[in-house]
Amino acid sequence: MYVVWYWTSVLILAMLCVIIITRLHAMYQRSRKILIFLIVIFLAVNISAAVAAAMITMHISGEELILSGTYLCVFLYPEDIQRPGYIASILATVWAILAPCFTAWIAVKHFRELRQHSAGGYIRDCFMVLVKTQMLYSACSIAVSCFTLTLDFSPVLNDPFSLGYKISSSLTWIFQVVQMSVLGPSLILSIREYHAKLVADSDTATDMTSIAFQERVQISTGNGV
Numbered sequence: 001m002y003v004v005w006y007w008t009s010v011l012i013l014a015m016l017c018v019i020i021i022t023r024l025h026a027m028y029q030r031s032r033k034i035l036i037f038l039i040v041i042f043l044a045v046n047i048s049a050a051v052a053a054a055m056i057t058m059h060i061s062g063e064e065l066i067l068s069g070t071y072l073c074v075f076l077y078p079e080d081i082q083r084p085g086y087i088a089s090i091l092a093t094v095w096a097i098l099a100p101c102f103t104a105w106i107a108v109k110h111f112r113e114l115r116q117h118s119a120g121g122y123i124r125d126c127f128m129v130l131v132k133t134q135m136l137y138s139a140c141s142i143a144v145s146c147f148t149l150t151l152d153f154s155p156v157l158n159d160p161f162s163l164g165y166k167i168s169s170s171l172t173w174i175f176q177v178v179q180m181s182v183l184g185p186s187l188i189l190s191i192r193e194y195h196a197k198l199v200a201d202s203d204t205a206t207d208m209t210s211i212a213f214q215e216r217v218q219i220s221t222g223n224g225v
Contacts, residue, residue, distance in 0.1 A: 100138035
């Protein structure tokens with residue numbers, strides 16, 4: 001079960017990284033330099049995560065313990081196998097911090113440019129949707145990375161039976177589930193909802209214009225009679 005969850009999270013987070021790269025590429029007006037830079041980071045993060053997952057899958061072992069009448073299952077793997085996991089955690093944290101920095105930089109730049117033009121309401125609103133959902137996702141991603149690094153490197157949390165370890169691991173799992181099942185899909189759904197709202201508002205405005213035009217035609221016809 002642990003191995004299945006590990007590989008599932010690796011695959012889902014890789015797909016979410018692709019979505020983030022696509023959004024940033026669009027926000028930076030399809031800049032090739034930004035795209036190449038993001039792809040390099042993406043490959044480094046996900047290749048290291050896949051290597052760590054493969055090594056853990058091959059060397060992990062389970063041990064059943066009974067403490068105070070309670071059955072516990074502990075996953076064990078050699079010390080040298082943990083190093084790829086540590087590297088993957090560090091690279092994932094770097095990615096989690098860089099993504100919102102890129103978003104904030106281009107957002108400030110675009111809003112300054114839009115202030116100089118009276119038009120651009122649609123662009124500003126669309127950009128706000130992109131920035132809002134991406135920042136929420138990035139905040140959750142940073143929280144997951146920080147908790148993961150704490151579990152990996154904190155000497156206080158080396159004991160899997162300690163209260164601190166249980167709290168930190170539970171919070172990591174909760175934030176990761178929210179990141180993958182709630183905030184991740186919102187990266188796509190928020191844009192679709194905004195587009196649907198624009199279409200609905202456009203149809204409403206068209207209907208109101210048509211009604212107003214028909215009323216004017218009827219009034220002019222009545223005056224002519």
